[in-house]
Amino acid sequence: MKNKEIILKLQSNRALEEGEWIQIFDTFDDEDLRFAMDLAREITIERFGKKIYFRGIVEFTNVCKNDCYYCGIRAGNSNCARYRLDEEDILACCEDGYAHGFRTFVLQGGEDPHYTKEKMCHIVRSITERYPDCAVTMSIGELDRDYYQALYDAGAVRYLLRHETADAEHYALLHPASQTLESRMRCLKDLKEIGFQTGCGIMVGSPHQTNLHLAKDMMFMADFKPEMVGLGPFIPHRDTPFRDEAAGSVDKTLMVIALTRIMLPNALIPSTTALGTAEAEGRQKGVLAGCNVVMPNLSPLEVRKKYMLYDGKVGTDMSAEAGIRTLRAQMEEIGYEVIVARGDFKRR
Numbered sequence: 001m002k003n004k005e006i007i008l009k010l011q012s013n014r015a016l017e018e019g020e021w022i023q024i025f026d027t028f029d030d031e032d033l034r035f036a037m038d039l040a041r042e043i044t045i046e047r048f049g050k051k052i053y054f055r056g057i058v059e060f061t062n063v064c065k066n067d068c069y070y071c072g073i074r075a076g077n078s079n080c081a082r083y084r085l086d087e088e089d090i091l092a093c094c095e096d097g098y099a100h101g102f103r104t105f106v107l108q109g110g111e112d113p114h115y116t117k118e119k120m121c122h123i124v125r126s127i128t129e130r131y132p133d134c135a136v137t138m139s140i141g142e143l144d145r146d147y148y149q150a151l152y153d154a155g156a157v158r159y160l161l162r163h164e165t166a167d168a169e170h171y172a173l174l175h176p177a178s179q180t181l182e183s184r185m186r187c188l189k190d191l192k193e194i195g196f197q198t199g200c201g202i203m204v205g206s207p208h209q210t211n212l213h214l215a216k217d218m219m220f221m222a223d224f225k226p227e228m229v230g231l232g233p234f235i236p237h238r239d240t241p242f243r244d245e246a247a248g249s250v251d252k253t254l255m256v257i258a259l260t261r262i263m264l265p266n267a268l269i270p271s272t273t274a275l276g277t278a279e280a281e282g283r284q285k286g287v288l289a290g291c292n293v294v295m296p297n298l299s300p301l302e303v304r305k306k307y308m309l310y311d312g313k314v315g316t317d318m319s320a321e322a323g324i325r326t327l328r329a330q331m332e333e334i335g336y337e338v339i340v341a342r343g344d345f346k347r348r
Ligand code: 5AD
Pocket: 070, 071, 072, 161, 162, 164, 202, 203, 232, 233, 234, 235, 236, 237, 274, 309, 310
């Protein structure tokens, strides 16, 4: 079958065979990419209109007990100046975001044991009490089911936890032995069962990634049916073991985004900061490939540069206000309107 026929098959079946995925990733050309992006964009506009949801992200700690080989805030990076925001700081970010119209706050951080279940739930409760019309999304890594349940009971409704790769051997090449794919998958399953709108995802072009791995990622997502999917190119960070590895390709990232949209028409898919870092027009291209969310940074300016997951991260030198303005302009430039509604996942 030709790649275009396989892409149309994906649209009707919402799944493909392993060999079909591999064929697309091995052989897609510019015309196939355009075809996939056009179809993905049409599907997105049909479901969501030309509207992009804004989510405010607060990066509240860069302390992390994990040592992921790709990540700039890994525990082993002694060049990273660590910070933590307390409840008051986080609420101030939300207040700022709320004034700008945000109705979703994403609390993201490293896996920082300082934020015990009690502390974190207190923070979530404070936000949901103060802003009952807002959704709180968590992105704080792997935790006990008990902790996840407590966050949910405190009012958090969404959780982002990229699976990073659905292949256990590849997972072991990206992480030390203390972190396993099995544990990651247990977390994702728990989150879904508890009732979170759950996000998974990968870095495209992460070191040692093959097209078989990408095929497995797509098949995992076909089965898991995440409500949200985070996709961005891998970008090396100078203070990590992967400093000399090549960055992921923007075109391949766009292909993965487009195919994900075609497979999961209702999903919330952010056009990521990594995409905007890899290429100046990256975030616009992401939207044209089927993304429907962007996540402006609400973190205080003083800490921005310390939350460097990869080199050159865009937006670390501007205020929340300026970041929002830039993103809004980027979306309007391609004919899209920014909306600040909660924007929950809907099975249409
Ligand atoms: N390049 C791109 N994305 C990265 N992430 C971490 N490090 C990098 C990097 N070097 C992504 C991971 C993680 C998310 C928070 O950021 O996929 O899940």
